[in-house]
Amino acid sequence: MQPVRPFPDGFLWGASTSSYQVEGAVAEDGRVPSIWDTYSHTPGKIDGGGTGDVACDHYHRWREDLDLMRELNLNAYRFSLAWPRLFTPGERRGFDHYDQLIDGLLERGIAPVVTLYHWDLPQALEDGGGWLNRDTVERFAEYSAACFEAFGDRVEWWLTINEPWIVGLLGYLHGLHAPGYQDDLRGEVTVFHHLLLAHGRAVQQFRASGCGGRIGLAPNLAPHYPASDDPADAEVSWASDGYVNRWFLDPVFRGSYPDDQRARYEEIVGPLDFVHDGDLETIAQPTDYLGVNYYSPRTMEAVPGDTPWPWRVVVPTDVATTGGFTDGVVRTATGTPIVPAGLTDLLARVRDDYGDVPILITENGGVFPEQIEAGGRVRDPQRTAFIHDHLAALLDAAALGVTVLGYCHWSLLDNFEWKLGYDQRFGLIRVDYDSQARIVKDSARYYGTLAAANALREAR
Ligand code: FCB
Numbered sequence: 088m089q090p091v092r093p094f095p096d097g098f099l100w101g102a103s104t105s106s107y108q109v110e111g112a113v114a115e116d117g118r119v120p121s122i123w124d125t126y127s128h129t130p131g132k133i134d135g136g137g138t139g140d141v142a143c144d145h146y147h148r149w150r151e152d153l154d155l156m157r158e159l160n161l162n163a164y165r166f167s168l169a170w171p172r173l174f175t176p177g178e179r180r181g182f183d184h185y186d187q188l189i190d191g192l193l194e195r196g197i198a199p200v201v202t203l204y205h206w207d208l209p210q211a212l213e214d215g216g217g218w219l220n221r222d223t224v225e226r227f228a229e230y231s232a233a234c235f236e237a238f239g240d241r242v243e244w245w246l247t248i249n250e251p252w253i254v255g256l257l258g259y260l261h262g263l264h265a266p267g268y269q270d271d272l273r274g275e276v277t278v279f280h281h282l283l284l285a286h287g288r289a290v291q292q293f294r295a296s297g298c299g300g301r302i303g304l305a306p307n308l309a310p311h312y313p314a315s316d317d318p319a320d321a322e323v324s325w326a327s328d329g330y331v332n333r334w335f336l337d338p339v340f341r342g343s344y345p346d347d348q349r350a351r352y353e354e355i356v357g358p359l360d361f362v363h364d365g366d367l368e369t370i371a372q373p374t375d376y377l378g379v380n381y382y383s384p385r386t387m388e389a390v391p392g393d394t395p396w397p398w399r400v401v402v403p404t405d406v407a408t409t410g411g412f413t414d415g416v417v418r419t420a421t422g423t424p425i426v427p428a429g430l431t432d433l434l435a436r437v438r439d440d441y442g443d444v445p446i447l448i449t450e451n452g453g454v455f456p457e458q459i460e461a462g463g464r465v466r467d468p469q470r471t472a473f474i475h476d477h478l479a480a481l482l483d484a485a486a487l488g489v490t491v492l493g494y495c496h497w498s499l500l501d502n503f504e505w506k507l508g509y510d511q512r513f514g515l516i517r518v519d520y521d522s523q524a525r526i527v528k529d530s531a532r533y534y535g536t537l538a539a540a541n542a543l544r545e546a547r
Contacts, residue, residue: 092482092543099198099493100538101163102156102515103450105205105249107139108502110169112146116180118172121207122217126265127503135508142503143518148525149188152499155516155525157195159535164197165449165495167205167249170230174209182237189241200244200447200495202305203231203289204282206254206265213266218254218278221361228288232296239298246305246378246449247289251282252331253307260395263506272395273356280361283338287369294372305378305449306335309385310433314401319389323398326351327387330396340441342371355395376492377437378449381477384429419453421511425473427480434484434491445490451477452497454511463526465517470530471546478543496534500525 107123127138145152156164166188172181192199204227212223231247248254253264255275262269286304293302311328313320329348337345344359344367352359386403393399402424403416416424434446455469478494485491501514509520515531518524533546 091540092479094482094541094543095485095491096541098491098541099163099200099244099447099495100161100534100541101165101198101200101493101495102161102499103165103200103495103497104145104499104502105167105202105207106169106172107142107205107207108498108504109143109145109166109500111139111141111144113140115146116172116184117175117178118169118181119174120210121169121171122210122213122265123207123505125210125213126267129267132267133506133508135510137503137508139503141520143500144523145500146184148523150191151525152516153188153191153195153197155527156197156499159515159527159531160538161535162197162538163200163244163493163495164192164499165200165202165244165246167202167207168234169207170204171207171209173230173233174211185238189238193241198244199238199242200246200449201234201238201242202246202249202449203227203234204247204285205249208265217266218281219274221281221284224281224285224288227285228292231289232292235293235296235298239293239296239300242298243300244447245293245300245302247286247302248282249305249449250307250380251279251286251304251335254282255279257506272352276352276356276359277361279334280359280366283335283370284366286339287366287372290372290374291369301375303374303376303378303447304335304339305380306332307380307382307450308332308336308433308437309381309383310429310436312384312386312403314386314388314403317389319391320387323389323396324385324387327385327396327398327400331385336437336441338367338370339374340371340444342367351396374444376445376447378447379434379437380450380497381430381433381448382451382453383423384426384432419469419473420456421454423453425453425476427473427476428483430477430480431483431487434481434489435487438487438489443488443490445492446484447492448477448481448494450495450497452513454513457512457517457528459517459526465526465528467528467530468546470515470528471533474530474534474537475543475546478537482543 257264259274313324333345501512504511517526
């Protein structure tokens with residue numbers, strides 16, 4: 088039995104959602120269509136044919152959901168603002184909605200952690216080129232400024248862009264996310280740059296607004312490990328790190344793109360001439376903290392000649408990585424390796440390479456088998472273990488000197504898991520999509536006891 092391990096005072100115990108995944112109410116209160124409405128309504132795009140039209144109906148049921156958070160002792164809620172609700176000049180109903188939500192959180196002692204962009208770009212902007220068009224960056228800066236003005240008096244925690252890497256990778260290279268482009272590597276890196284620039288412009292607007300509070304980026308980061316002792320694997324492990332991690336962290340914290348990945352891009356797509364003078368200074372505006380979405384490490388194997396990159400991600404075999412995992416590694420129900428030690432490695436590395444930036448875990452979670460009992464109880468012991476082990480890994484990072492601000496589990500609710508539809512349940516709270524009933528899972532109750540104690544204890 089492990090001893091009880093305390094968390095720092097003021098630790099944020101949170102859960103995360105995003106607007107399109109939970110809100111529904113897509114045609115209400117002046118909301119305009121987003122790229123995800125378009126994409127999810129395109130036949131064949133979403134497994135099971137789902138859309139976000141209704142989702143968890145959180146737009147209407149938020150009071151009940153906030154009460155549940157309170158019941159679970161959570162003191163933070165990470166959610167995103169739907170830009171399409173705040174897009175039409177003169178339309179205030181979207182602002183009124185988020186005013187109420189924010190006030191409702193504060194009344195319950197829950198800190199709002201607000202993401203400005205979690206992928207639901209207004210379709211009207213996509214029609215003008217979306218994130219491929221540099222003008223979208225300025226539209227985002229204006230939108231951010233409006234949000235700071237409306238909510239900045241009450242929101243302490245702001246996040247600019249969620250997972251820029253996934254936006255480019257799945258939306259422009261693999262065609263698996265809106266807007267659904269495929270094999271457009273130049274598009275991908277253009278979008279990366281514009282998203283980073285949008286981040287920097289939002290930070291500038293935040294400082295100019297005079298709001299108190301803190302702002303940062305929320306990238307998904309993955310520690311990298313070579314699949315074997317072969318130097319070629321070590322080489323691609325570093326290279327892929329340049330693609331996934333350094334491409335975002337270097338500009339934000341050092342004001343430059345990593346030379347190695349820049350050279351790899353330029354070899355394939357030509358000069359990155361969409362990077363203008365002064366852009367990197369904008370991107371490198373000092374931030375207050377870093378949101379980290381952590382799901383899994385990447386174990387890398389060299390595949391010489393493969394395109395666009397000469398590597399692939401494998402499940403580790405006979406090599407003991409520094410994360411201490413080999414084959415036989417436990418996986419979530421969707422096959423994602425569960426490697427809590429990867430989180431410790433990742434955070435220690437961020438601190439070593441980029442300085443003592445305070446870290447908020449903005450996402451971490453998985454899909455697990457769940458047993459629903461006759462009385463309505465939902466048993467999900469693997470999620471409980473997952474939460475315990477990742478919080479222990481976070482404490483291990485803190486013991487190494489990393490400043491940890493909090494942990495927001497993905498997700499508060501089962502929800503619309505993008506291309507994968509409604510089958511993949513990441514929630515602490517189960518949603519019955521027929522009745523919209525909420526059922527608190529066992530893992531959520533466990534998480535709630537940790538939040539109440541501000542300490543890590545074994546699950547009973
Ligand atoms: C992340 C997304 C989040 C959710 C989780 C499972 O990539 O930010 O919206 O889909 O994965």
